[in-house]
Amino acid sequence: MAWPHNALNQPGAHRNRLVRVIGHVDLDYFYAQVEEVENPLLKGKPVVVCVFSGRTEDSGVVSTANYKAREFGIKSGMPIIVAKRKLEGRDATLIPMLRDKYEMVSERVMQLVREKVDIFEQTGIDEAFFDITTSSGGDFSAARTIAVKIKNSICLAEGLTSSVGLGQTKVVAKVASDWMKPDGLTVVPPESTVEFLGPLPVARLYGVGPKTVQILDGLGVGTVSELARISVDELQRKFGRKTAVYLHDAANGSDQEAVTANRETTQHSRMITLKRNTRDSDEAFSELLPAMTDLHRRLASGGISFRTLTAIGIATDLSVRTRSKTFDKPISDRSTLNDQTRILLRELAGSVDKEFRRVGVRVSTLSNTEDQRPLTDFYQGA
């Protein structure tokens, strides 16, 4: 699961009892807002950024919608054809997602934030945690001033609004940034933490998705305060130990997850939607080739080798199956990537009794091609 189960490991964090001041910044309806900034005529109209899969003219899903589009029920992940129906006659604009463009904007914004905080941890293209315990002196009023500066600088430099939350833990900061949107600033000082979190549905907690909600519902838990009353042992019977501890602490506003500077990317992947469903792994492979070219270009430009290769198949019922192999030596050449991917895809097809709708390839266990040392050593080291 995508929970940051890292220990509280900042120097001095245990030695002194200083209350932590943690923030979360989220760029509002990011892709669609970038499009609005680029074309101000779009403002006030429904704007929908779409991933067109290319299978048919309208196949694909909604990535991001601005608030005007959301008024008409447009949501992320919705099939484009559904969104079109809902927006008929509404003077809406559908725009194909251009990820590289949003990544460039994101990099500039994140740099602005990074230079204003003590510790910076980006967790997505449009969001990041930050720790300002030291620079705020543990004072939430001073912290608010820093948060305002962050929001203002993003707006001045890029014309983008953002929503920021401040709290004593990552969970509180994340929920707080989500509290008022768009262009929000929500400060939850330590003494307000319990009353802030308690009434919320558990789904609002960072890392609690539909599956976890369903399991908790089976335990009679619907709100954060109800979750807070469940013992770790009881949670552990339904979840793993770490998750049980995390859920318990998160609900009590006492999770000890630290903001930690980002490490190197640990995996790269590319996926495509097939022109038609198929069981034929070679047909799928040939459609995957352009994506593999893109992936290989990415690896080569970054001087990256990999040891683990994974073929990914999404069946017609959208279920996901994977097959992977870890090699003894780092790989960077295109021919090995090609050959091994084709083999894995064939094995995957042989083990699944369904047609594929989408296929993909992932590389992980990365290292630096230059010196073949692990990237972590490379960046920590000399």
Place this chain on the structure above:
DNA sequence: GTATGCTTTCGGC
């Protein structure tokens, strides 16, 4: 039992 590494699945955006 504990540590470690690999494969598969899950969940977020």
Place this chain on the structure above:
DNA sequence: TTACGGCCGAAAGCATAC
């Protein structure tokens, strides 16, 4: 009525070594 992307990080589950 249905319809349906492309990434990422990390946990669970399992195997192996000692």
